[in-house]
Amino acid sequence: MDLLIENIQKHVALTTEEQKIVLSLVEEANYKSKTILLKPSEIADTTFFILDGMIRSYTVDTNGVEHVISFAAPNWFITDMYSLISKKPAQQYLSVISDATVYKLSRENQEKLYELVPKTERFFRILIEKSVVAHQQRLIDNLSLTAEDRYTKFCDKYPKFIQCIPQKYIASYIGVTPEFFSKMKARLLKK
């Protein structure tokens, strides 16, 4: 069974006909690790649904430091929402962490999808609601937890990521430097 269809059906039921429409509006693609799918100055036109591999989004600040905004694993969506909805140049990079197979959904086709299969608008509403909750929780964690607590929480929440994501990206996601992250890890091992 198709991963995307399965994912959508967790929230709204689709007829066979509707499933076909969904699949007709996405385009499969393959990307090698380190491919840049989007960079600032470009305008995001695509939402990526990951079938296999991993992608991350990140910004680069005025000092040239990268800040990982999110990791996306199979069965997740990723895009630069800001650029996608405002049609202004992106503020983020989208970059492949490990060789990836994705469905590409263009904004145009996404809007077509809302018209042809209105249920999918509900699906995306629910998806985005969850995204807000996740973002809020991460914000709260950044404001109220120490780096160490954020790290152990990350390990609990995404145990698989620890093994397959370069450490410096995890450090960046947590919100610390790679050096401090390394020391922190060593400190935790002693316990």
Next chain:
Amino acid sequence: MDLLIENIQKHVALTTEEQKIVLSLVEEANYKSKTILLKPSEIADTTFFILDGMIRSYTVDTNGVEHVISFAAPNWFITDMYSLISKKPAQQYLSVISDATVYKLSRENQEKLYELVPKTERFFRILIEKSVVAHQQRLIDNLSLTAEDRYTKFCDKYPKFIQCIPQKYIASYIGVTPEFFSKMKARLLKK
């Protein structure tokens, strides 16, 4: 013209009939400053649309320290999205900053609204998309800017809030202690 209807019409057009349905599903209410509209352990059942006054949402961490998640002014929505969609006990407080008049929209009525006026589901989708963008931007700011930069950015973005919100709440929103905030302000004045 009604503020809520006006707000919705910025994104989707409503017939007079549909406008009536919207207004029939919300309930007006008044609250005095410092009223707690929601607290952890309760389950959020209501989305508030502010007609007048101000409301804030915040969490309290394990050390008893408050962290302001968001301020809501007239023409904005506020709720604990986590509790609302998961139907689990809230993680946030919702509290009135200055005497407020609001429309209350219960979850039940919100779902009814989606059925009776499907367009409104699009309206909320768009609204929530913007919310994701705002949350991401704030996260990036917390990761990449100093407290001073976050403060000046806040002043640029919400000049009116500076005057009408107690300083300690702004400090909390920025992510610093009231003491540090005070010193920071004094330092900026010297420039």
Next chain:
DNA sequence: CGCGACGTTGATTTGCCTCAACGATTGTGG
């Protein structure tokens, strides 16, 4: 093999916190 990216470790610095004391303002009951 040799280069470059990655992770580790140490010395030092710094942004922000903690604690404590002190005016100013608010509000509340007598």
Next chain:
DNA sequence: CCACAATCGTTGAGGCAAATCAACGTCGCG
């Protein structure tokens, strides 16, 4: 209308978590 407490913002001294800078080992890969 005043006295008093409570809350708020300010200021200072000292402390700590995390950043910075620098040096070094390791590994994968052209």
